[in-house]
Amino acid sequence: MAANFFKPQQKRGVPVQQVQAAELENQPWVEKYRPKTIEDVSAQEHTVAVLRKTLTSTNLPHMLFYGPPGTGKTSTILALARQLFGPDNFRSRVLELNASDERGISIVREKIKNFARQTPRAQAVSSDGKTYPCPPYKIIILDEADSMTQDAQAALRRIMENYARITRFCLVCNYVTRIIEPLASRCSKFRFKPLDPTSTSSRLQHVADAERVPVTPAVLDTLVSASQGDLRRSITYLQSASRLSASTDPPIPITPTDIQEIAGVVPDAVVKNFARVLGVDNRARKKGFDNIREKVREIMREGYSASQLLSQLHDLIILHPTLTARHKSRCAMVFAEADKALCDGADEELWILEVALKVHRACS
Template sequence: MLFYGPPGTGKTTTALAIAYQLYGPELYKSRVLELNASDERGINVVRTKIKDFAAVAVGTARKGGYPCPPYKIIILDEADSMTEDAQNALRRTMETYSKVTRFFFICNYISRIIEPLASRCAKFRFKPLSEEVMSNRILHICNEEGVSLDAQALATLSSISNGDLRRAITYLQSAARLFGSSISSTDLISVSGAIPEDVVKSLLASCKSGEFDVANKEVNNIIADGYPVSQLISQFLDVIVHADDIPDEQKARICKKLGEADKCLVDGADEYLQLLDVASETIRALFDMPQTLVF
């Protein structure tokens, strides 16, 4: 099986739950081999550790009422970080020992799994958790831990987590340690590293003014406050996409520039220059100025 999708959506938990349901606590350690990114998983490990584990047949004796099928399970978490040579070496191992061993591949990016390996698996895509699912689980945790969370704080937590339940739990845990059992929306934003919404809207308002000096001043304020520009670009994108007063063509121009700026930041470009470039292009897009300046 191949489980893929964004982090924090339950891929590894699902695989482990299936393994425990099949073998129970007694046989789990002898029937299941779990390897993740912290383990060495190069081609030598595939040829030795994984192959040796897969080659040994097991019986069908049931224990504790669990099914205990006559095969073992190898769980390869974060399989997209495996080298291509290691993935190619697995192809033969999977075919040779298919009667006695089953494989779980877990990854965030299915495109990094070679096609010959992916084609041998049943694929299951895990999508980001919906706000309703996130809220229900967070409220359950809050009730069990004695933490108070109002409706606005709950909505904020769901928003800044982007469907990642593990991230939401981490934010909630950090906020509870810092601010006590009563947590507000502001507390969650401060521990998450998210940029306050009014800062993002102020940048857009300065661009709508059409004056470069106003936008430049706002950019300087953002840099001086130490906000990460990559995070700001992500939140600025959401504001632009959901803005009702900006035509689609202008949105497309702005989003294109945001993508270019994000790539430049990944490559190590200066944050101030990239944010100023984004602000400048946003002004040009909003006022239908030509994309390239003519001297």
């Protein structure tokens, strides 16, 4: 009775395959389309090439994966572990911890040390009929390791040395500078680059085709620009947009505006219109304080984020084809001052007006 207590409940008369299919259908797309093998990882050719060789030699070093969010760091090490150990040995050979939640020295001394010191069990025959390398060591994955305290990282250093024969560590972080040098020096470093637009679009198209969601190239471009190289975020936006589209009868097609609304970014039309009022486009300049103040009030009434608006306006000005380098450098200083003020808690409307007036003066 106790042994079956934690098993998932199955409805009477419903086949197991049907239950599993329903669970898969209800999964978030980020988990559903997480790479199953390292060959499925997008746009990280150098890292995949090195790890592919470790699969043949099974001689895995301690590793440090770092790079921006959503670039495939956690997915890569999980896929590698599955290819090394197979489904039967994965649970007993792999310990995955999120260091942002369990980051104290007590976790290192108790949970991590206890798992690291256990000798791996002998390789079992895989239930799926496939043969896996199953090397004689375990893997401990510390996600968001840059959130660990200095004391916890120092304690981890000794554990990595003592149990290196039977345990390998993989530290996953966004900021490699927050990992203490003695710990980083014991690991092979792998930098994960932000995904290029082509790789992101290709992966999003694959997900859309698998889910039978019609998307246009304009929608894919908007997903790529709104996520800024974060594939996890772009897949989440696509799933939210598909649910919004399917909520009507008949389903309405997904538009770039829908993606921008879901992503919380300011629509391109609003940013371009604001830039024209500020005189960024010399052909449609509107001079005068009253016009600018009225436009700022109109934008604030719409409830847009000040930091998001200034970020998009900054990108538009810096990439503008007709503005000179002098104009752009003046505007960049204005945005830097505004960013510092907003981080310190300044009033959003006043600083948007301040930026608007200074940009107007810089572009005139």
